[in-house]
Amino acid sequence: MIKTLAKNIKGFVKESVLTPFFMILEVVVETIIPFLMSSMIDDGINKGDMQHILITGGYMGALALTGLFAGMMGGIYGAKASAGFARNLRRSMFANIQSFSFANIDRYSTAGLVTRMTTDVTNLQNAYQMLLRMCFRAPVSLICAMTMTFIINARLACIYFIATILLSVVLAFIMKATYKYFSQVFEKYDELNASVQENVTSIRVVKAFVREKHEVGKFRKAADNVYRLFVKAENAMVTVSPIMxxxxxxxxxxxSWFGANMIVSSELTTGELTSMLTYCMNILMNLLMVAMVFVMLTMSIASGKRVAGVLNEKSTLANPENPVYEVKDGSIEFDNVSFSYNTKAEKPILNDINLKIKSGETIGIIGGTGSSKTSLVNLIARLYDVTxxxxxxxxxxxxxxxxETLRDKVSVVLQSNVLFSGTILDNLRWGNENATEEECVNACKLACADAFIESFPDKYNTKIEQGGTNVSGGQKQRLCIARALLKNPKILILDDSTSAVDTATDASIRKAFSENIPDTTKLIISQRVSSVSHADKIIVMDDGEISAVGTHEELIKNSPIYNEIYVAQTSGNGDFDAKGEL
Known part of the structure; x- marks a missing residue:
């Protein structure tokens, strides 16, 4: 974990070195000042030597200004180092997440990744700043102050030494007790963020079903879980201050008691006792600082493990040693394919799939929910690897x-259609960032999106709100199809991507594809027979296996499942949803 996190200090090494340097300089100055104070009292004030008082006072003033400068510089460089460390962590995490395969993404919740990039990284930022400043300052100051007390009077210094040992033991027990609570609290943060994310993204559904009170109760429960764990941790920590x-x-x-007796017996001077008391507060306050550093480090260890987990996550998909950079055509072949999302699963999601598709063919894929239609096409673009x-x-x-080459030539319009903040042109150019406006318009005409775009006041410069909330579901689907077409793919996969458009528009899109991109292999997943009936071949999926393959006419005769779907839909009973069910 430490090695992984330390890599992100790159670019801020100078600041990370200068911060402890200035903090140690400040400690050295603070350690010398009480020693000079002792000399001022004993050799200046008690003896009435004004010259000694002025000279010593001058030295003390210069040292105080040096300490002030060192403290300021330590704070400035510490802030730069910690903020830079946090920036690098977020950049590294986000870059690594972009390299994740679908299998990697499945291991993390969206809320969990958000918590890691916000709360966890902030904890590490604060911990790193304290590490550079207090973790160097407090121990060094403690050692220097303890050394000076032993130089002044070893017998009295033993009191501080024993107190330090006792406090260290108590703090160790407290830190151990609080660690388990801080480890758990960030998991509850995930639940809290998940509640917020789900509510905000689905706020229209929440309001449509008048479920605001239910959502408030769910969030309150998540917030209470975080509260309870923090209270437990703070209850364990609350004893630190009284003990200190x-x-x-x-x-x-x-x-004071033993020092006064020593002054009476001339074993100790007044100045030395004053210095001892000054060092006493120095030692104990530094112990308190060490305690607070340990509290922050305890929290950051839990956060560090979570962040390092994301940084160390390696994509399950990787380029071969000598990759091929050209896709010859859009032909597809499945050869004895089996696939499981979890290698330990008892039964594969796809089982013994054998299939050949010629380049330029239009293939329909139909089947019930859970029949693994999407899993089948995800393997073509290598969103997952076969088992x-x-x-x-x-x-x-x-x-x-x-x-990258493969996915540029295998264009997938997924079930969940996503548009991003920006103009319609910005969204279309996700398919091809160098596409001209003319190319974007042509793609939209193929996807039957041009007509509604032209009806907008700003046309192709119309702003799309976050998540595409200002366009309808059918409009969103057509924009996503146009975006996919701009990649000029050899294979186009539409995963139930026309479900929100009317049958007439669906037919227009199919006709446009047939006339304008005849050489592109088209795979159309749909619940509607009308969307696939024109296909060269139709694949009927059932429970992770290919139940039947053929034309519309052949399947009506030879496939009971397909025939049942056809009869149900043409008789007006609705779309097929699961095997033998409507």
Missing amino acids: MVTSYASIILV EGSVKVGGKDVRDYDI
Whole structure:
């Protein structure tokens, strides 16, 4: 974990070195000042030597200004180092998340990743600043002050030494007790963020079903869980301050008592006793600082493990050693393919799939919910890797291609249509960032999106709100299809991507594809028979296996499942949803 996090200090090494340097300089100055104070009292004030008082006072003033400068510079460089460290962590995490395969993403919740990039990184930022400043300052100051007390009077210094040991043992027990609570609290933060994210993204559904009170109750429960864990941790920490104060007062009383007796017996001077008491507060306050550093480090260890987990996560998909950078054509072949999302699953999601599709063919895929239609097409673009067998595109195993090259030529319009903040043109150019406006318009005409875009006042410069909330579901689907077409793919996969458009528009899109992109292999997943009936071949999926393959006419005769779907839909009973069910 430490090695992983330390890599992100890059670019701020100078600040990370200068911060402890200035903090140690400040400590050295603070350590010398009480020693000079002792000399001023004993050799200046008690003896009435004004010259000694002025010279010593001058030295003390210069040292105080040096300490002030060192403290300021330590704070400035510490802030730069910690903020830079946090910036690098967020950049590294986000960059690594972009490299994740779908399998990697499935291991984390969206809320969990957000918590790691916000709360967890902020904890690490604060901990790093304290590490550079207090973790160097407090121990060094403690050691220097303790050394000076032993130089002044070893017998009295033993009181501080014993107090330090006792406090260290108590703090160690407290830190151990609080660590488990801080480890749990960030998991509850995930639940809290998940509640907020789900509510905000689905606020229209919440209001439509008048579920505001339910959502408030769910969020309150998540917030209460975080509250309870923090209270438990703070209850364990609350004893630190009273123990510190009792130890401080006890040490001062003991040093004052024994020091006074030593002054009477001429074993100690007044100045030395004053210095001892000054060092007493220095030692005990530094112990308190160390305690607070440990509290922050305890929290940051839990956060550090979570952040390092994301940084160390390696994509389950990787380019081969010598990748292929050209996709010959849009032919597809499944050879004894089996696939599971979890390798330990008892039954595969896809089982023994054998299929050949010629370049330029239009293939319909139909089946009930859970029949693994989407899982089948996800293997073509190598969004997942097969568990057994192989998937070939253009005559080559998809694992032999450069991933970017393959996905540029296998364009997928997923079930969940997502648009991003920006103009319609901005969204379309996700398919091809160098596309001209003319190319964007042509793609939209193929997707039957041009007409509604032209009805907007700003046309193609119309702003799309976050998530595409200012366009309808059908409009969003057509924009996503146009975006996919701009990639000029050899294979186009539409995963239930026309479900929100009317049948007439659906038919227009199919006709446009047939006339304008005849060489592109088209795979259309749909619940509607009308959307796939024109296909060269239709694949009927059932429970992760291919139940039947054929034309519309052949399947009506030979496939009971397809025939049942056809009869149900043409008789007006609705769309097929699951095997044998409507």
